[in-house]
Amino acid sequence: MEKQALQQASIELAAISHRFEPAGDWVIKGLSSTISQHEFVAVVGPSGCGKSTLLRMIAGLLSPADGAVEVYGHAVTAPRDDVGIVFQKPTLLPWLTVLDNVTFPLKHKYGRVSKAESEQASVLLKRAGLDGVAQRYPHQLSGGMQQRVGIVRAMLLNPDILLMDEPFSALDALTRERIGFDLLDLWQQQPKTVVFITHSISEAVLLADRVVVMSARPSSVVEDIVIDLPRPRSQQTLQHPDFAALTARVRTHIYAQVSAD
Amino acid sequence: MKTLLSRLWILLFWLALVAVWEISCRVWAVPEFILPMPSAIWQAFLDVEFNRWMAHLWATLRVALSGFFISLAISLPLAIVMLRSATIKKLLYPMLVVIQATPVVAVAPLIIVLVGTEDPSRILITCLITFFPMVVSTITGMSATPDELIELSRSLQAPRYRETWQIRIPYAMGHIFSGLRVAITLAVIGAVVAEFVAAEEGLGYFIQFSTSFFKIPQAFAGLIFLACVSLLLFKSVQWVQQLWFPWSLNNNE
Numbered sequence: 485m486e487k488q489a490l491q492q493a494s495i496e497l498a499a500i501s502h503r504f505e506p507a508g509d510w511v512i513k514g515l516s517s518t519i520s521q522h523e524f525v526a527v528v529g530p531s532g533c534g535k536s537t538l539l540r541m542i543a544g545l546l547s548p549a550d551g552a553v554e555v556y557g558h559a560v561t562a563p564r565d566d567v568g569i570v571f572q573k574p575t576l577l578p579w580l581t582v583l584d585n586v587t588f589p590l591k592h593k594y595g596r597v598s599k600a601e602s603e604q605a606s607v608l609l610k611r612a613g614l615d616g617v618a619q620r621y622p623h624q625l626s627g628g629m630q631q632r633v634g635i636v637r638a639m640l641l642n643p644d645i646l647l648m649d650e651p652f653s654a655l656d657a658l659t660r661e662r663i664g665f666d667l668l669d670l671w672q673q674q675p676k677t678v679v680f681i682t683h684s685i686s687e688a689v690l691l692a693d694r695v696v697v698m699s700a701r702p703s704s705v706v707e708d709i710v711i712d713l714p715r716p717r718s719q720q721t722l723q724h725p726d727f728a729a730l731t732a733r734v735r736t737h738i739y740a741q742v743s744a745d
Numbered sequence: 746m747k748t749l750l751s752r753l754w755i756l757l758f759w760l761a762l763v764a765v766w767e768i769s770c771r772v773w774a775v776p777e778f779i780l781p782m783p784s785a786i787w788q789a790f791l792d793v794e795f796n797r798w799m800a801h802l803w804a805t806l807r808v809a810l811s812g813f814f815i816s817l818a819i820s821l822p823l824a825i826v827m828l829r830s831a832t833i834k835k836l837l838y839p840m841l842v843v844i845q846a847t848p849v850v851a852v853a854p855l856i857i858v859l860v861g862t863e864d865p866s867r868i869l870i871t872c873l874i875t876f877f878p879m880v881v882s883t884i885t886g887m888s889a890t891p892d893e894l895i896e897l898s899r900s901l902q903a904p905r906y907r908e909t910w911q912i913r914i915p916y917a918m919g920h921i922f923s924g925l926r927v928a929i930t931l932a933v934i935g936a937v938v939a940e941f942v943a944a945e946e947g948l949g950y951f952i953q954f955s956t957s958f959f960k961i962p963q964a965f966a967g968l969i970f971l972a973c974v975s976l977l978l979f980k981s982v983q984w985v986q987q988l989w990f991p992w993s994l995n996n997n998e
């Protein structure tokens with residue numbers, strides 16, 4: 485089933501270049517990549533290389549200065565309904581409860597939230613271990629909890645394509661692993677294309693079908709590593725004989741970038 | 746939260762201050778027209794009938810609050826429009842600054858001549874003085890909305906008015922209330938200035954005629970009463986913020 489799904493391209497990045505000022509330095513230069521439908525792709529790269537920028541271009545929040553972004557064969561010119569984003573910062577609204585924050589996208593987009601949608605939000609919160617804090621306000625939550633609320637919020641709309649910008653960065657290692665596996669569970673139940681930015685190499689290898697390594701600025705793809713570890717992934721995956729070799733490979737490429745800086 | 750003990754200390758401080766004032770006036774026999782004693786002020790306060798106090802209070806409050814709320818009703822939409830359109834902002838902002846920079850005291854007589862000696866002219870004067878802090882704080886607050894929240898809105902392709910109502914304005918509440926706290930005290934000033942120019946009642950009018958009849962303790966009584974009213978209004982704005990917009994307290998500022 486998976487092999488068949490992999491045929492169709494979901495996101496197509498064709499020689500994308502971007503700079504923020506007309507004559508400024510290129511942040512991204514000639515980056516190309518294809519992401520298949522329902523593929524889980526992790527993106528790693530040195531800090532400031534343009535990962536968030538890339539994500540915003542896929543999301544339709546930013547147009548590349550050069551090149552084209554296509555989703556399902558259509559050029560991306562504006563944000564799409566079938567794309568969900570988990571931002572690098574939790575971006576919760578301080579005046580809304582956790583539950584209202586989760587349903588905020590519906591309220592904001594359509595002006596109302598149905599009872600069924602509200603219940604669905606409660607279910608998702610419960611699954612993320614946040615049912616106890618549904619009526620709390622964001623400032624009463626830890627940074628990690630806030631991030632989880634941000635993830636649940638993106639999940640509620642059940643997007644076809646999920647863009648995640650370092651979604652677990654504020655979590656401790658243990659929770660991070662658990663939430664990672666939760667995400668994989670969800671992904672297997674409701675197949676989606678996931679673009680997952682992370683700073684953790686082992687996390688990238690543990691979760692993804694493919695790890696894309698970006699170079700330092702002006703950045704492009706320096707290495708595209710297929711992670712053919714068996715699924716479902718679990719704690720055992722960490723002991724898999726290929727796991728160490730794969731992480732080492734990713735690490736070598738990243739360090740090459742950092743030292744070239 | 747202030748503890749009971751710290752409140753007690755504050756009370757004691759004020760009592761001590763009044764006592765020092767009273768004693769100094771008696772010891773050095775300060776003439777009443779320079780600085781009346783607290784006891785004389787208190788006596789003057791009691792000498793004026795309660796109903797007359799209320800009539801003056803109502804006259805001033807009526808103007809100050811009408812001016813304040815009319816100003817609020819105009820400044821919020823105006824701030825939104827100015828935030829939306831750079832052209833309108835460029836057009837209106839200098840005008841607002843000019844209005845703000847012109848001393849209200851200087852324009853007040855003109856307004857009275859043009860609009861008349863009734864409430865509307867006094868309310869207009871109050872509006873002129875409270876308007877600027879409200880518009881500026883609203884614009885500042887709405888443009889201080891973090892980019893991430895605006896991107897969230899854009900990623901949902903929500904209509905612009907919802908971005909304004911559901912994100913920018915709630916976010917700006919902290920700033921808006923800073924503006925409102927300034928504006929409410931200015932509203933009282935505006936009302937009093939207007940009464941100085943033309944009025945038959947009101948606390949400002951009361952202070953002015955007391956002074957012109959050399960009833961200095963009575964003028965002081967009016968002044969202190971006015972200060973208390975101002976303080977109470979200021980506190981009310983704070984209470985409204987604490988009650989209905991608590992998030993705006995720990996958010997910005």
Ligand SMILES: Nc1ncnc2c1ncn2[C@@H]1O[C@H](COP(=O)(O)OP(=O)(O)OP(=O)(O)O)[C@@H](O)[C@H]1O
Pocket residue numbers: 504511530531532533534535536537538572
């Ligand atoms: N709006 C902007 N205007 C100008 N420069 C920007 C803007 N946004 C990002 N940049 C620059 O583009 C580069 C890439 O930024 P980006 O946020 O995409 O990096 P990143 O790879 O996500 O970094 P990190 O891993 O630290 O999150 C940075 O050098 C940054 O300074």
Ligand SMILES: [Mg+2]
Pocket residue numbers: 535536537572649
């Ligand atoms: Mg980033």
